[in-house]
Amino acid sequence: MHTAVEKANELSPRPRTGRPLSLAEVWAGLGDEARAALLSNLADGLVDARLTVMEVSQPNSPGTTVRCVLASLDRAIRELSRARELLTTRAEEAA
Secondary structure: OOOHHHHHHHOOOOOOOOOOOOHHHHHHHOOHHHHHHHHHHHHHHHHHHHHHHHHHHOOOOOOOOHHHHHHHHHHHHHHHHHHHHHHHHHHHHHO
């Protein structure tokens, strides 16, 4: 099983200089549309993740089904994965 730190190290693009690439460098290379997409994916994913936490923390709520919780979790994962993919792709291009 990978830890978050191990996963992050695997995905850290380094420019030709060998130093870690900063978020500011990647951000500067993004156009307005890509910036908006990144922020939107992050925000949507976090909102869905928060909804999932709220649903799970109130397991006795009669209206909460496992299917509903899984749907919220799937949406969160999908949106955060899109943000990760965009950021990874752009960081690799900048490197």
